[in-house]
Amino acid sequence: MTTPTTPLEFRHAVRAGQFRLPTAGHCGDHAQANLVILPRAHADDFLLFCQRNPRACPLLAVGEAGQWNVAALGADMDLRGDVPGYYVYRDGELAGQPHTLHELWRDDLVAFAIGCSFSFEQMLMEAGIPLRHVAQRRNVAMYRTNIANAAAGPFGGDMVVSMRPMKARDAIRAIQITSRFPAVHGAPVHLGDPGLIGIADLARPDYGDAVDIAPDELPVFWACGVTPQEAIRAARLPLVITHRPGYMLITDIRNATLAAF
Amino acid sequence: MTTPTTPLEFRHAVRAGQFRLPTAGHCGDHAQANLVILPRAHADDFLLFCQRNPRACPLLAVGEAGQWNVAALGADMDLRGDVPGYYVYRDGELAGQPHTLHELWRDDLVAFAIGCSFSFEQMLMEAGIPLRHVAQRRNVAMYRTNIANAAAGPFGGDMVVSMRPMKARDAIRAIQITSRFPAVHGAPVHLGDPGLIGIADLARPDYGDAVDIAPDELPVFWACGVTPQEAIRAARLPLVITHRPGYMLITDIRNATLAAF
Incomplete structure (x- = not known):
């Protein structure tokens, strides 16, 4: 076509x-x-x-x-x-x-x-914030967490998050930018120590592909649209x-x- | 009185x-x-x-x-x-x-x-974000960094930052809140690893008092009004x-x- x-x-x-x-x-x-x-x-x-x-x-x-x-x-x-x-x-x-x-x-x-998240990723890239999974031509890394969803009827389960490694300076800017876009997941839900939200190993995502994290980067976690799909299947x-x-x-x-x- | x-x-x-x-x-x-x-x-x-x-x-x-x-x-x-x-x-x-x-x-x-920073600290406390130095009745911890100021005439030197330890969730919210207040230092300039901005030991601030940091907390750093005082003295x-x-x-x-x- x-x-x-x-x-x-x-x-x-x-x-x-x-x-x-x-x-x-x-x-x-x-x-x-x-x-x-x-x-x-x-x-x-x-x-x-x-x-x-x-x-x-x-x-x-x-x-x-x-x-x-x-x-x-x-x-x-x-x-x-x-x-x-x-x-x-x-x-x-x-x-x-x-x-x-x-x-x-x-x-x-x-x-x-x-x-x-494609929507906020566009805004991040336009702001000059590099996205590792885009640079590495991989799917974004996604992880199950221990953050319980608020249940409704048969739907419950835990939040799934996507992770993007960033320098602190870019993470701060990314929080500012994505906060403006609550309709596409909004601000991150976590950053830093993945163990605090129940993620044992960043090298082994539950969905998508692992990406490299540099020593001067923090993992930044956003709520992910896979969350409802998991809740629906469950x-x-x-x-x-x-x-x-x-x-x-x-x-x-x-x-x-x-x-x- | x-x-x-x-x-x-x-x-x-x-x-x-x-x-x-x-x-x-x-x-x-x-x-x-x-x-x-x-x-x-x-x-x-x-x-x-x-x-x-x-x-x-x-x-x-x-x-x-x-x-x-x-x-x-x-x-x-x-x-x-x-x-x-x-x-x-x-x-x-x-x-x-x-x-x-x-x-x-x-x-x-x-x-x-x-x-x-007193101004944005009011906003953080009203948002329910605990401030360790306030709870511990200490001065906020301040540190010299390796972030060079943009020089003008005789004024130069490096940025001084204040540090507040926070859980990731509160750090994200604090970034959102302080971003709204550029007239009182605005968003943080760094969070996480202090070594990345030239701070060797958080327990030994250059000004103010050290505060405790819990294992589930990140140090969050804001540009500090001591910066111009240092530049002026220098x-x-x-x-x-x-x-x-x-x-x-x-x-x-x-x-x-x-x-x-």
Whole structure:
């Protein structure tokens, strides 16, 4: 395909089956979203879970039951086909990786779009703060912690965090920058000693790839969008649909408009 | 004396010789200021030094030559007697500790009022962030660093920092809060490993008192108002007058009004 230049063109390319790859680096000025779709029967509990855990589950938009064209996320949106990869979970187990949801869609499905760290990473890079995993062309390192989520209905578990090593000076600046963006995880939840939040070994992340940490760097930890995915799987619901990790929904929302001040 | 309730009443008590003690804890909602007074011949260089080192030397106000009633700092201000203790330096050496400046005042003296960490400490305590030196009734610990100041004329040297130990969570919150107050030193300049900024031993501060640091705490470092005093002494000017450390000028400026956003 020709390289799409707008989120709408990108989504149209995805919808047409012309793009089925990870979305990192595409439409960089616009927010990419984690997608969670589940039946109305569990939607209220999940909404409450997100409300109670805003660092890990910052909601960009929630659709009505059955609604796949959530205008708050973008023009001519079709959540049934605008994501380049879906995961279908049944009873907590991965049961399918369809490219569209047309056969699965039901009138009681509710879509949740959750902010993604790609948005604040753009702001950090524009501020001249180097990101190790980007430089090393790896996925960001993610870890389970002992920070308990606030439970709601069947959803609970512990927070998952992403880690970026930084010099103290950059860490301070990164706290300032990401504090402006509560809709995409906001400020870090921890920095320094990983053992204090239950992480035994930074060299062995639970998700993503380990990255090198220099002696003059601190590990800085942000709440991660994998947290709700873990909570959802642990809840072992009959049906949950998510995006495939890394294969995000590209929205029309400009990252810069997410700044809280 | 009866306890003064407003900054103006406080200054009047000082001026009347009724208060000659450290000012910590007095008129807590209002900014206390570091005071530097020096002849016009060196004032332009010192102004430039402050402009180039805003973290250490955030200017609340600068008077005109000969002006002791700087209205930007408060009503009915008299910088010749409204500070409970003065230091007079001649050729870089402490040469006197007068209670008033009436005999020293000259038409070419220029007063600089520099923001003080008492202001942001109020904001931290109101946010529920414990301050160890306050709890331990000690002076804050201060250290010389290897962070070079940007020089201007005879003024140079290295940054002096104050250190407050905090849990990571509180350190992150403290960065958010103090970032809002660039007029009183703003965000920290460092946190974590003190060796990275040239501090050999936290137990041996260069000024103030050492405080205990718990295993789950990080040292957090802010640029300190002692920096300009060090630079001034090192410049060995014929005459410089400052407040006596801890004996600050209490201004009419409400701390809350210093928030940049």
